[in-house]
Amino acid sequence: MKSLLMHSPVAIAFGWIWAYIFITLLPLLILLIYPPLSGRGFWIDFSVALGFIALAMMALQFALTARINRIEASYGVDIILQFHRYISLVAFTFVLIHPLILFVVQPETLQLLNIFTAPWRAKMAVSATLALIALVVTTVWRQQLNIPYEPWRTAHGVLAVLTVGLGLGHAIGVGNYLGLFWKAVLWTAIALVALWLLVYVRLVKPWLMLKKPYLVEEVRPERGDVWTLALRPRGHKGFQFQPGQFAWITLEISPFRMREHPFSMSSNGDNLEKIEFSIKALGDFTKTIKDVPPGTKAFLDGPYGVFTTDRYEDTAGFVLIAGGIGITPMISMLTTHAERKDERPYLLIYASKTWEDITFREELDELKEKLDLNVVHVLREPPEDWPGETGYVDKELLQRYIPKRRATRQYFICASPKMMDQVEIALHQLEVPPMNIHMEHFNLV
Template sequence: MRHLLYGAFWIAIYLVLAVSPLLVLLVGGAPSGRDFWRDFSVGLGFSGLSMAGLQFFLTGRFKWLTLPYGIDVVYHFHRQISIIAFFFILSHPAILILSSPETLSVLRPSEVPWRIAAGVAALVLFATIITTSVYRGRLGISYERWRVIHGYAAVAAAALGVMHIMGVDYYSHAPAKRLFWIALGAAWVLALVYVRIGKPAMMLRTPYRVEKVLKERGSSWTLVLKPDGHRGLTFKPGQFGWLTLGRSPFSIRENPFSFSSSAMRNDEVRMTIKELGDFTSRIRETAPGTRAYIDGPYGMFTIDRHLAPGYVFIAGGVGIAPVMGMLRTLADRGDKRPLFLFYCSRSWEETTFREEIGGLEGRVDLKTVYVVESPNPGWAGETGYMSAQILARRLTTPERLEYQYFVCGPHPMQMAVKDALDELGVPGEQVQSESINFI
């Protein structure tokens, strides 16, 4: 309940801040209204730019902000509200031109003033941000390059947007209103300075060193990281952190990975990473002794936040990484509660951690069901994809409706499992999932 209220509080704050330029005008007195469509288009521009500026806070990984929802929800909100903000910003010139076609004359090369050029440039940059984010895969842009484009384009677009408003100087002419926009812009810059300078500077005090790189089944690698000159990281099982490897913490190149190690050990942190992209395909080349930094922990995908008489883990592929973190922690704690693991993989050979999972079955009350997509001849276990039938067949205990369910894997698998659990009558609030694909 406390988290719910806290969450509602931040949404209300976001709303007020997003429309604050309009509230200032309404409360503080505005110059002459023109016609509805013109004022509506200007209002959309103000709201859209304000929402765009607030993205610097949403992506700042402030723990006080992410606590009620989980950082995955905040990042997904950032993605969705960015698209809405972009359409607000795009509607601004579109409505102006549709309601007054002569407005197009400002785009004549011989006449275009700097304030309009700034607005057009901001619009182009916002369009670039949205396009490269939504279609990054299709455009063949690597995650690292995308982050660089995203970061610089966002700063430039917000700055040009404020310049456009200041240049047009209609609703921002009064000194108090100019001061308001300057303060708003300064707040965005402060958030950015904290994220890009303040936080990395603090991370310099807690470096890690790669002790070894372990080859795992399923084209995956586990980085074993040791704290270098500090007490290490305290995290909850199932959480994740942003890893900067072999670079300065001021580098924009960092990637989110789940902790696969036990939360009961802070003398080392393990991250299990599958070869999927530019960065991950080079993990195997990481030399022991490489300097690393971790920004974390983050995430709500943890048994410590969802207490229950038993747990069911449903993992697909490298989605086993946070689940292993939870299983190892439960084993280290000597937990006696019943645990079920449904683990989907392409083949038995690619089933990551299968040997260790066998060992964990002796330390905790764990029953494992492997679901193999392409089984070898003679395979007697479950085959194909995860389904309600497999769950019903293997999860026969009547207490299953009391358990908490943790689902981690590819998005289609997560959706299929959600439907399957729904079919079995498992309440939605007992199904936990988290996606750390933050693009």
């Protein structure tokens, strides 16, 4: 019983949080056990503590973005990336407060800002802070600054390495607090792990992907300017996935180039021989999918994500709410469960622009024959004689269809950010338990 509790997903999720807090506070713990001999007073020690915590937090950012399956399986990529974003702002604040305290308590330290006369340790601190400011500004205002995703991602990696590397150099340079053996061991270990994660993400993982290529079998047009890319594993068994999960795809070019895009699988998760992605032509990369010739090499990094009905084996039924291309994880869930001959009820509320635009319209009709499935189409621009639902998916519409005993279902939402927010609020108002609501955001960054 005890070991079952220890291995439950909730216990594991809490375990990671404790591990995070422990590693972040470890430098302070060692500082408390072996206090520096300087006796420089509370405020200086406090400022140093903030610096150490910020450095540990920034080193841990490499772990948060390394797509480590075990961590990711506890929360889902979007939650981890949210955390990565918010915690970086906390670390950023600590980094700024760290020298400010010094400047107030010991105004003579302001001289350290003069990069011509300052010692190396101070030059490193200033450069690390500048790299961090550039990192935060280009990330928070990426869209406003019109920075395309791929150059941004490369710059993000370079700036992150610079920030942590220079920060560490600064800490070692100051030495006063790192002189002790255990402190030096700790920071060397943190630096080595961060370095390993970088090597793993940029070299080891792409190398593993290179050994398991896929070939494009066909590119099929679907309704709504969507193209289905069907891939077959070449020389290996492929992978099984839980319907609703996603993978990062690299097409044609080597996986060492960082040109990968995340897409939900739209096919049956239990079929290892063929894996399909349905992609809406929206931007630079997605508009090229229709022209990808059969035989093109593809590389996959996945599966990822916790947006899947498979995590809720004991639930009595499901409510799926999709808008536009948000249908892809849902069609995978429905197809997989139809093949598994699942007898539970499924309700799909599906918002599209027009009747002609409805991606997988015919496939959904076929699925109704195999599953206990009720599909409610909601059209924004309906034809004149349309007898069905129109407009937006709001509280009133949801109330008409979702079961009275709300807690008997799990609710999955995937749509535009605006629709997802509105549907989530409406479900809360309808007293759907928050733990039963699951969302997949297609706009990670």
